[in-house]
Amino acid sequence: MRWERLGDGSDGPDAGGTTAALFGAGAVTRTFDAPEFRGITFHEVRARSIINRVPGASRLPFEWTVNPYRGCSHACVYCFARRSHAYLDLDTGIGFDTQIVVKTNAGRLLRRELSSPRWPGRHIAMGTNVDCYQRAEGRYRLMPEILAALRDHANPFSLLTKGTLILRDLDLLRSACAVAEVGVSVSVAFLDEELWRAVEPGAPAPGRRLEVVRALGEHGIGCGVLMAPVIPFLSDSPAQLRATVRAIAAAGATSVTPLALHLRPGAREWFTAWLARNHPGLVRPYEALYSEGAYAPRWYQRQITRQVHELAEEYGIGPSRPDAHRGAAPPRRAPGPEPGPEPGPTQLTLL
Numbered sequence: 597m598r599w600e601r602l603g604d605g606s607d608g609p610d611a612g613g614t615t616a617a618l619f620g621a622g623a624v625t626r627t628f629d630a631p632e633f634r635g636i637t638f639h640e641v642r643a644r645s646i647i648n649r650v651p652g653a654s655r656l657p658f659e660w661t662v663n664p665y666r667g668c669s670h671a672c673v674y675c676f677a678r679r680s681h682a683y684l685d686l687d688t689g690i691g692f693d694t695q696i697v698v699k700t701n702a703g704r705l706l707r708r709e710l711s712s713p714r715w716p717g718r719h720i721a722m723g724t725n726v727d728c729y730q731r732a733e734g735r736y737r738l739m740p741e742i743l744a745a746l747r748d749h750a751n752p753f754s755l756l757t758k759g760t761l762i763l764r765d766l767d768l769l770r771s772a773c774a775v776a777e778v779g780v781s782v783s784v785a786f787l788d789e790e791l792w793r794a795v796e797p798g799a800p801a802p803g804r805r806l807e808v809v810r811a812l813g814e815h816g817i818g819c820g821v822l823m824a825p826v827i828p829f830l831s832d833s834p835a836q837l838r839a840t841v842r843a844i845a846a847a848g849a850t851s852v853t854p855l856a857l858h859l860r861p862g863a864r865e866w867f868t869a870w871l872a873r874n875h876p877g878l879v880r881p882y883e884a885l886y887s888e889g890a891y892a893p894r895w896y897q898r899q900i901t902r903q904v905h906e907l908a909e910e911y912g913i914g915p916s917r918p919d920a921h922r923g924a925a926p927p928r929r930a931p932g933p934e935p936g937p938e939p940g941p942t943q944l945t946l947l
């Protein structure tokens with residue numbers, strides 16, 4: 597695998613156009629299959645750095661990310677982080693779902709990078725390229741150390757997840773909220789359980805995710821919902837959108853943000869193969885809808901956004917209060933040069 601030859605320039609260009617090792621030489625410390633995680637192989641590695649700068653950040657709502665894992669057992673058919681597995685010479689289909697890279701030193705590394713005088717103290721987004729609360733987190737418990745480091749440095753951050761395991765870390769989240777700006781979002785795109793089993797087979801059911809939204813709110817942590825991806829022809833009927841927004845409102849979400857499915861290379865092939873197997877009659881309509889590239893046409897995106905916003909208003913989901921996740925964040929240090937080498941291409945994924 598690629599990371600076994602890292603450090604010799606063989607890992608290829610990263611998104612910044614330079615060659616950077618993802619992990620240190622001899623980084624893979626252990627590869628094994630755990631009986632309680634049948635079908636999943638863990639690759640434990642020592643990462644070289646953990647705070648990533650997002651390539652092309654100007655187009656994304658965040659610039660810095662932390663991803664303690666690579667690959668995601670939530671196995672969403674549409675996940676566009678799939679391509680990131682190719683940089684490790686791993687399969688972007690089933691391999692992305694079952695070959696999970698675990699950066700076992702993530703928490704310690706983060707604490708060190710946050711302590712660096714070069715770290716500008718900027719917002720860090722998590723859940724952008726992998727779900728930090730996927731099943732592996734139950735075993736590795738990387739997030740408590742990560743959250744504690746962010747809290748101790750009063751560093752602003754946001755988290756996006758489909759995982760119910762986030763509730764394990766309620767106390768840490770609350771203490772972080774008290775000292776820094778923290779945003780928490782859960783991804784729920786539809787309620788249809790048949791569709792959930794088909795396209796998000798490893799993720800908790802939508803109803804359980806909404807329980808997470810409710811529980812977070814009850815513990816004083818305002819939670820938004822990313823309604824993504826809205827899947828054309830499968831989850832975008834007016835009745836489906838209405839039922840979903842109504843349930844999101846009932847769960848007490850502070851906001852709802854719809855995003856239509858997009859199909860970048862890596863995700864596109866995997867999703868199209870799934871579509872051909874399960875909904876062959878939709879292959880042509882998809883080819884037409886995505887004929888321009890990875891994104892659905894603007895008219896479609898606008899239509900979904902308008903419908904969801906109207907429903908959100910009807911059901912009383914307001915825009916997030918600006919102070920919904922905010923604590924008494926202390927002033928930050930002046931920006932300086934970023935730390936460490938970038939660990940590789942990072943992309944926003946639709947959790």
Ligand code: SF4
Nearest residue numbers: 668670672675726947
């Ligand atoms: S979309 Fe998110 S939750 Fe689903 S497989 Fe990708 S990273 Fe995991």
